Amino acid sequence: MHGFHVYDTTLRDGAQQEGINVSVADKLAISRLLDELGVTHIEGGWPGANPNDTEFFARAFGELELHTATLAAFGATRRAGIDAARDPQVQALLDSGAEVITLVAKSHPAHVERALRTTREENLAMISDTVAHLHAQGRTVMIDAEHFFDGYLLDREYALACVRAAHEAGAEVIALCDTNGGMLPGQVRDAVADVRAATGARLGIHCHNDTGCAVANSMAAVEAGADHVQGTINAYGERTGNADLITLVANLQLKLGMDLVEPHRLQDATRIAHAVSEVTNFPPFSRQPYVGSGAFAHKAGLHASAIKVDPDLYQHIDPKSVGNDMRMLVSDMAGRATVELKSREFGIDLAGNDEALSRVLAKVKQLEQQGYTFDAADASFELLLRRELEEEAPQYAQVESWRVMIDARGGENALSEATVKAVAGGHRLVATGEGNGPVNALDHGLRQTLTVVYPEIEALDLIDYKVRIFDAAHGTDATTRVLIETSDAHTSWTTVGVADNIVEASWEALLDGITYGLMRAGVPVR
Ligand SMILES: CC(=O)SCCNC(=O)CCNC(=O)[C@H](O)C(C)(C)COP(=O)(O)OP(=O)(O)OC[C@H]1O[C@@H](n2cnc3c(N)ncnc32)[C@H](O)[C@@H]1OP(=O)(O)O
Numbered sequence: 001m002h003g004f005h006v007y008d009t010t011l012r013d014g015a016q017q018e019g020i021n022v023s024v025a026d027k028l029a030i031s032r033l034l035d036e037l038g039v040t041h042i043e044g045g046w047p048g049a050n051p052n053d054t055e056f057f058a059r060a061f062g063e064l065e066l067h068t069a070t071l072a073a074f075g076a077t078r079r080a081g082i083d084a085a086r087d088p089q090v091q092a093l094l095d096s097g098a099e100v101i102t103l104v105a106k107s108h109p110a111h112v113e114r115a116l117r118t119t120r121e122e123n124l125a126m127i128s129d130t131v132a133h134l135h136a137q138g139r140t141v142m143i144d145a146e147h148f149f150d151g152y153l154l155d156r157e158y159a160l161a162c163v164r165a166a167h168e169a170g171a172e173v174i175a176l177c178d179t180n181g182g183m184l185p186g187q188v189r190d191a192v193a194d195v196r197a198a199t200g201a202r203l204g205i206h207c208h209n210d211t212g213c214a215v216a217n218s219m220a221a222v223e224a225g226a227d228h229v230q231g232t233i234n235a236y237g238e239r240t241g242n243a244d245l246i247t248l249v250a251n252l253q254l255k256l257g258m259d260l261v262e263p264h265r266l267q268d269a270t271r272i273a274h275a276v277s278e279v280t281n282f283p284p285f286s287r288q289p290y291v292g293s294g295a296f297a298h299k300a301g302l303h304a305s306a307i308k309v310d311p312d313l314y315q316h317i318d319p320k321s322v323g324n325d326m327r328m329l330v331s332d333m334a335g336r337a338t339v340e341l342k343s344r345e346f347g348i349d350l351a352g353n354d355e356a357l358s359r360v361l362a363k364v365k366q367l368e369q370q371g372y373t374f375d376a377a378d379a380s381f382e383l384l385l386r387r388e389l390e391e392e393a394p395q396y397a398q399v400e401s402w403r404v405m406i407d408a409r410g411g412e413n414a415l416s417e418a419t420v421k422a423v424a425g426g427h428r429l430v431a432t433g434e435g436n437g438p439v440n441a442l443d444h445g446l447r448q449t450l451t452v453v454y455p456e457i458e459a460l461d462l463i464d465y466k467v468r469i470f471d472a473a474h475g476t477d478a479t480t481r482v483l484i485e486t487s488d489a490h491t492s493w494t495t496v497g498v499a500d501n502i503v504e505a506s507w508e509a510l511l512d513g514i515t516y517g518l519m520r521a522g523v524p525v526r
Pocket residue numbers: 046048049050076077078079080104105106115116117146179238
């Protein structure tokens with residue numbers, strides 16, 4: 001009896017995604033995260049194809065201490081017309097030291113004849129010779145049967161012959177690949193069931209997402225008897241990507257009751273998916289199933305009112321089982337229940353306080369109509385809430401005035417200037433900041449003015465700035481919304497400002513960003 005394989009190909013097929021470029025150090029870091037997730041195999045790359053992948057294997061065996069995963073090296077069957085033992089590409093796979101070697105093999109007649117430019121018989125020999133050679137060297141060999149489903153639909157007998165050639169030569173698993181990603185679940189289910197019955201081989205599944213069905217197709221294959229699934233973290237991969245491995249594992253484990261990874265590892269899935277995003281430098285996708293920041297976020301007021309009774313009424317699993325959290329989003333679609341639940345996130349209990357709930361809700365709806373957006377700016381909502389309630393948000397300074405001057409010369413050397421006047425800590429403060437634009441200058445001016453009394457401001461950084469113009473047709477009368485993300489190096493928060501000009505909207509979002517940061521850090525009003 002063999003165990004189910006959770007085979008990760010983030011470092012190989014995931015790295016085939018447009019825009020991903022991972023160094024050896026990145027690959028080592030991702031491998032550690034994959035091992036924490038509990039995958040059984042990490043496909044590290046194609047040794048011999050590029051220096052990075054060769055170096056990865058050379059370093060991985062010395063530097064990685066893997067607990068759940070085995071490293072697999074990826075390569076191709078031998079070239080047509082040469083002995084497997086004399087093919088340098090096959091030798092590089094052996095030289096990598098990997099215990100598991102996965103070979104991509106053709107199983108579609110048109111690919112054999114037109115891409116490989118060889119005969120069907122020679123392709124079968126390429127498969128069996130290469131598998132037998134690597135097997136004889138003591139390696140576990142797996143096959144990625146490329147374009148399997150398209151080939152199967154065109155010429156079932158030939159596709160089966162490729163699977164049999166690999167199986168009989170000693171391949172442990174033959175992963176059937178939907179290389180072009182064009183299959184639908186019914187087609188995959190039928191083909192896998194048929195191949196299994198016809199060959200008796202152990203089957204795996206490798207799907208791409210071109211029909212948006214990579215996970216569904218992989219599930220269908222498992223239901224038809226495949227016990228090896230391939231996928232990538234965050235669904236990275238060639239074109240539209242591969243099956244999202246975390247979604248797949250969560251579906252199989254939480255929905256079908258399969259025992260694939262230890263529950264405490266799945267409970268770390270959100271952190272791991274986001275940590276991989278950090279390494280690849282691709283921002284996490286908020287609507288990603290299970291691990292997206294929005295996967296358990298609720299905006300509609302009616303949802304919140306039911307969630308107040310029982311969160312399970314509007315969620316398909318407990319978010320904690322994948323390390324995620326439920327969140328309430330406050331917007332003009334909110335009801336009093338939304339405000340009550342959101343306030344609870346801030347440690348404010350408004351249960352039964354209908355007057356306050358209605359007041360805050362009315363304010364939110366009125367401001368959203370003017371262009372504010374609180375579902376994207378939690379920090380501004382918390383400040384609004386505290387300002388509306390008895391326990392006011394701290395007011396760290398009374399700003400008397402601010403003004404900005406823009407250097408009309410423009411160009412690289414032109415600096416804008418902002419002067420901010422405020423009263424704080426019993427002093428009247430005035431300072432001027434410079435910046436490479438009016439908002440940058442205002443940010444510096446505000447900080448320089450308040451730092452004298454609140455040196456904690458130095459730990460706060462503006463990390464993102466977004467502008468949206470409403471009613472652009474009104475030209476210079478249009479409304480501007482600014483969202484500013486501020487960070488204290490551990491976490492970040494977003495504030496919103498709306499005005500009929502960009503500088504005023506930015507000022508509001510900037511001041512709230514700093515106020516929120518000081519409040520969060522527990523800084524008292526001085
Ligand atoms: C479906 C997939 O995603 S499989 C993974 C694909 N990944 C990659 O291609 C990334 C790494 N690839 C590379 O670095 C390069 O393509 C290399 C090093 C593998 C080969 O580079 P080159 O030697 O310059 O060859 P090139 O890329 O032009 O052509 C590939 C060769 O492999 C042959 N080939 C293709 N598939 C297979 C296969 N399954 N088995 C054996 N040979 C194959 C082709 O016929 C071609 O042979 P030819 O040079 O005799 O015409």
